[in-house]
Amino acid sequence: MPRRSSNKRSMTYKGCWTCKRRKVKCDEKPTRCGNCTRLRLECEGYGVRLHWTTDSFSTKSESSSLQNRGRMNIDPESYPVYPMNDIDRFIASIDRDSHxxxxxxxxxxxxxxxxxxxxxxxxxxxxxxxxxxxxxxxxxxxxxxxxxxxxxxxxxxxxxxxxxxxxxxxxxxxxxxxxxxxxxxxxxxxxxxxxxxxxxxxxxxxxxxxxxxxxxxxxxxxxxxxxxxxxxxxxxxxxxxxxxxxxxxxxxxxxxxxxxxxxxxxxxxxxxxxxxxxxxxxxxxxxxxxxxxxxxxxxxxxxxxxxxxxxxxxxxxxxxxxxxxxxxxxxxxxxxxxxxxxxxxxxxxxxxxxxxxxxxxxxxxxxxxxxxMLSLVTVDVMSGAEADFTVHLHATLQLRRSRRHWKVVSPATQQLNEISEFLTLLARTLSFHPSSPLWCADHGDGKGNGNDDVPLAQGSNQCLGYMYGITITIANAIKETCRLAETITCIEERQNEALPEWLRQACEDLGDLLLSWTLDEAEVNSIANEEMRAVFKHHAHAWHHAALIYYCRRVQKVPSSELSEEASIVAEHMHAVETLKATSRSEQASRMAPITWPAFIASCDAIDRDVWMDWWERVKHYKIANIPRQYDVVRELWEIIDEKTQSGDCSIDWITVYKELDITLLPI
Structure with a gap:
């Protein structure tokens, strides 16, 4: 009876080429075979050698020796591992060469x-x-x-x-x-x-x-x-x-x-x-x-x-x-x-x-x-331009005055008007000069004839909450603080003139409003995303306490030492905003830069400066030129205040130093 012919089982070799040629078992160590290393032989590696199957000059023996190499153990450590920087550079170079x-x-x-x-x-x-x-x-x-x-x-x-x-x-x-x-x-x-x-x-x-x-x-x-x-x-x-x-x-x-x-x-x-x-x-x-x-x-x-x-x-x-x-x-x-x-x-x-x-x-x-005009203000913020933004904001002010009697406008125009008005207000908070001779006019309520100090409109369509993290009440309080402080300055410059009764009452009413303020849940709920609501809450509380500091310094002339607790609360909320964004799983949340006005106002009056130094360093990664410039101003104010305090001038405050430096800054 004839012997049954059995099919030969194909063999797959996963070792290095040197061990295969020597017909010994390879330990398959990544990158370099251990047998070759121990015997000081040149390891030929584990690479797959391609073979043209249609080559008429190839022999059968050559073809058969290179078969079944596709089942190799693909170990990522067997091949070069590139860092991400190199990968980015490779891809960018390929793109450049394609052009x-x-x-x-x-x-x-x-x-x-x-x-x-x-x-x-x-x-x-x-x-x-x-x-x-x-x-x-x-x-x-x-x-x-x-x-x-x-x-x-x-x-x-x-x-x-x-x-x-x-x-x-x-x-x-x-x-x-x-x-x-x-x-x-x-x-x-x-x-x-x-x-x-x-x-x-x-x-x-x-x-x-x-x-x-x-x-x-x-x-x-x-x-x-x-x-x-x-x-x-x-x-x-x-x-x-x-x-x-x-x-x-x-x-x-x-x-x-x-x-x-x-x-x-x-x-x-x-x-x-x-x-x-x-x-x-x-x-x-x-x-x-x-x-x-x-x-x-x-x-x-x-x-x-x-x-x-x-x-x-x-x-x-x-x-x-x-x-x-x-x-x-x-x-x-x-x-x-x-x-x-x-x-x-x-x-x-x-x-x-x-x-x-x-x-x-x-x-x-x-x-x-x-x-x-507003887009040019954005350019100034990104470039850190010192005084250019004042020209562009003044242009927006003149433009808005041309339609100051218009009450019914589109939502888009209303949004732009609010942005322009609020940015002008932020610049005004650091001007420390009466914005108009009308401040000194003898009006019963201290208000001029213009429309520049009409309170910001309340409503569901206002954008200050999501644009700057501030409530409309606090924004109007900051605006009223500027108005009252400028009026007081104007009257004090006349010398030997007492503050009128209406002005004293207005200052007290504003202080009562700031001390009794609470965050309206309706404003919080207007933001759909829960994570963004948490960010808004911290922003809103930081704005509130910074506005209180600003009011106490400009209107009531409260010493900085009495406001250290408020400054610490502002720092706590501003750090909390950055922590929320740093731990967020949302890429969009991590990209949003903070509005720096609360931090700037609290930093200038801070007794505990270390927490503010940490915060300013923390937000540098947003790469907005206006942010490190504000930090430079804060440090310059600290340095001058310390020098004058050591020389015996204990009554010096940051507002006086700021005016002496003649700085133009948009705290955003």
Missing amino acids: AKKASQHGPFNLLLLPLIQKELHNDSDTIIEVEHHIEGSHCTSLSVSSTSSSSTPDHELEATFQAVVADTGHAPEVFPPDSPVHNLSDGDLNLVQVVTEDYQEEENDTAENGEEVQEHVDIENAASPQKSTSTTLCSGGLSAFCLQRYVASSLSGDPEIDMLLHHYIINLADLLQAVHHPQNPYRQLYAPAALESVSGTALSTPASFSPKSIINTAIYHSILAASAFHMWQSNPLQRAFHHVASQHRQKALFFLQTALDTMRPGAEYRLLLIA
Whole structure:
């Protein structure tokens, strides 16, 4: 009987190639075989050797020896492990090489080029509009706007690496590779002549103190022709301060740098600028759509569309880009190109806004003008500009006065009016000067004839709660404190004049209101999210106790030593806000920066300074330039107060020192 033929069982070998060739058992130690190490042999590793099965020159023996290698034990420690910074750098390099259209390999990532069929963009409007305009104080009087689209911009979806801010930032490596500096960034479809003012020249000179060459002007001849490609990208590096996101979207402007700045503003800054997360976010609901209307190509595309509305939209567009670039520069100060790009866009925003104001009818485009002015205030907060915000807030005040008798307006306009009025109030709290001669007028209630000190309107639509974490009652109390303090100052300057009875009664009534205040549950319940309600509660209580400190110092002249308990309560609530956000599972909660007015007022009067030093250091990670600047002012006040106290002047207080320093600050 013939012997039954048995099928041979295929064998799979999982050891290193050296042990396989020696026909010994391998211990399969990751990275390097232990047998090879002990015998001092060169280990050939565990890699899979690919074999072309269609190669006509390969022999059967060669093929059979390389079979069944697919069942190897894939151990992650058997291969190189890269840190996240390197992974970010690899991905950014691949993105950069893809824009440069060249094959490359970075770490485990490879870029292979395939022929692509790209549709050419056509723009029916190739009109070049030249506007001759003179701006007072400016060295540039001409503007050249070209609406010709770049022919090198494809119409297909591009893959860009965008960057989202995380709360805790560490060391940030370079964003721009040494071989691709950013000399001049185009503005999509807008080829603009840089407006250079005297203030901008001074700022650029200051940034070059460390011997770094900073370009001050945009060369007209080099201003981004349609054939020029903007291959360098702002997102080309691996910032550890940023969490890289793979984001696939159609290009809005045809320029990856502009798209990245817009994305950073809409996704990150819109949340960063709000105290409490809320769907009625004006930065995302009002500012961004106006800017995107300019990016869409409908603005400034034909002479007929060169209207005030289009010009204002373009001003908002550049303001948003400037704010975004300033924030990215604060996140990575070594990259001065961010600062240069931000300064360029800020000057363009100022130019377009001034152009709109000079060419439009009074009273037209009220809402857009208010957005443009407030967006410039945001730029000042992000850049830490010392006095620029006062000009823009004064402009919003003049604009609101033009419609002071309007009672029925849209919710969006009401929201913008409230934001403008409250920011003006915050600036007023640190002016320490009567805002109008009407304060000294002999009115029965001490109020002037104007509408500037009408209490903020109560209502379910008011936005101060989610925008700044303050209740309407406390906001009106702070406004009344300013009014009474300025009236007292005006009367005291007359000398030998007693305070009138109505003024004394008003001061007492305001103190009673602040001492008896409790948080209204209706205002708390207006915020849907439970976590955000907790954040709002701490903000509201911090505002209340800081307002009480401010009232006691400005109206009642209470010594700082008597207010240490109130300052400690403010610190407790401000720290609690940061702790809630740090422990939150919501990414949006961790991105929201605090409103600093309560902390600033309490810090200046604090006896226990360590808790405030910790808080100011804690909030630096938001990378808003206005925050460390406030901390610098607080420390300067402390230093001067200590020096004068040691010299025997025990009556000195921070308000007196602040006025002597002649500081202009927006405590937000």
